[in-house]
Amino acid sequence: MNNNVLIELSHVVKKFEDDLIVKDLSLKIYENEFITLLGPSGCGKTTTLRMIGGFEKPDSGEIIINGKIFNDLPPYARPINTVFQKYALFPHLNVFDNVAFGLKNRNKKYLLKFFNIDASLPSKEQNKLISAAIKKAVEEALGLVKLTGYESRKVNQMSGGQQQRVALARALVNKPQILLLDEPLAALDLKLRQNMQYELKEMQRKLGITFIFVTHDQEEAMTMSDRIVVMKDGIIQQLDTPKHVYNEPVNRYVATFIGESNIIEGTYFEKEQVEFLGVLFDCGKYPFVNKEKVDVVIRPEDFDVVPLKDAKLVGKVVSSIFKGVHNELDVLVGDYKLMVNTYENYQVGDQIGLKIDPYEIHMMKVSEHEETV
Ligand SMILES: Nc1ncnc2c1ncn2[C@@H]1O[C@H](COP(=O)(O)OP(=O)(O)O)[C@@H](O)[C@H]1O
Ligand SMILES: [Mg+2]
Structure with a gap:
């Protein structure tokens, strides 16, 4: 090219x-x-x-x-x-x-x-x-x-x-x-x-x-x-x-069409932080105004499963499917169900801790017309 x-x-x-x-x-x-x-x-x-x-x-x-x-x-x-x-x-x-x-x-x-x-x-x-x-x-x-x-x-x-x-x-x-x-x-x-x-x-x-x-x-x-x-x-x-x-999908449509992802409603703060699921996360700088509502995209493979004491989010495993190399978990955090991929084995009912590196958090402008694929 x-x-x-x-x-x-x-x-x-x-x-x-x-x-x-x-x-x-x-x-x-x-x-x-x-x-x-x-x-x-x-x-x-x-x-x-x-x-x-x-x-x-x-x-x-x-x-x-x-x-x-x-x-x-x-x-x-x-x-x-x-x-x-x-x-x-x-x-x-x-x-x-x-x-x-x-x-x-x-x-x-x-x-x-x-x-x-x-x-x-x-x-x-x-x-x-x-x-x-x-x-x-x-x-x-x-x-x-x-x-x-x-x-x-x-x-x-x-x-x-x-x-x-x-x-x-x-x-x-x-x-x-x-x-x-x-x-x-x-x-x-x-x-x-x-x-x-x-x-x-x-x-x-x-x-x-x-x-x-x-x-x-x-x-x-x-x-x-x-x-x-x-x-x-x-x-x-x-x-x-x-x-x-x-x-870096530009909107919800692209994020959903290209692979699996968690799309979570959040609020951006100009101090380069974003709040979602009731927790404040560090993130990069985005062209949003202070306190703007955003769609946060996190790919299932971008969560780190960590000991509960180190976790930013704690959830309960409600489903676990073995996919050959990794496991696909559904993890309930509050009343929000997250897709999480991990190489470790967890049982339904387990409490697990999650962390996300700032660069794995991607934010999109909230779609004007809420549409799904
Ligand atoms: N010759 C045609 N006459 C009328 N409608 C057409 C014709 N060709 C395509 N369409 C319509 O245009 C739309 C897009 O078709 P197409 O370009 O074949 O989509 P894709 O290749 O993405 O599946 C469809 O709704 C289809 O029915
Ligand atoms: Mg075609």
Whole structure:
């Protein structure tokens, strides 16, 4: 990832009939970036991606690629390829022909330039060179997705994971500057999905292509992305690195959508303290006024379980579930139930003490509209 803006969406609006689906969305995407649009089903991720790809036109706003406005240009005129949610392969064609399809349907002028072939050669000679170049390009693309040797296999005789790879090769063969991927792993089982996440990330790093990835799965977004665009109802809630989105969510929606968290009502004091659950805690400096009501976010793994005499909070374990490495506790403090993760074992009914380091306490402005996910 570098600092050159490759794509800019500027105040993009999209309506379907009277429904406002994408609302004044502005976003800059950098060269070589792996950026992910993340949000629940129906929040406008696919629609946004389709506008970038040229399959939908914005009602207003601009789609700028390499500094030029692309609103009116069709998909094939954009330096972009798309891997769709449904792979849309040709079931009756073999792997080679599926991957070669896009190139074979380009006109000759495009292909001569694409493969850097001398246009002054006799036509027959050109055709031969083009055929050979397509073959080589397809083989390279299949190599990238680890399907070398599968050229003559029919796609309907392949597994879901393999079909996924064919769809990817079909996009990569065009050497796009930008690859759009719309929930490409959704149909795969967990193990396969995790392998592909890793491979896609590696591929993106190696090829230096900008990936715009869409998913509703926050874990997938966290593992793969340089930056995450958290969306809700066609509006960007937060755009930041996975770490920041996780540690410093801007509002209750983001905090709840990205992993588990305790969100507790509190009061901020300008002496860099916050009161919640009836106790005063040290915290960092925040841009709140004295005695402002705030939402305090504490991730379950950020509590320290300590002896009662050292505790800031004391609670009673009301549920304990073993999760393989850690235990997930529900701890009742007063009448507030906290989620606490710990490596130690505690029984339901145990009294435990809790401490929180100041830097583990994150505060958000209280949402104007109290909404949950
Ligand atoms: N072609 C269309 N015509 C009418 N409504 C559409 C069309 N495409 C998407 N929508 C609506 O736009 C909203 C957002 O859809 P979409 O962008 O596919 O969301 P996501 O990919 O985040 O699940 C949904 O309510 C969907 O029904
Ligand atoms: Mg979608």
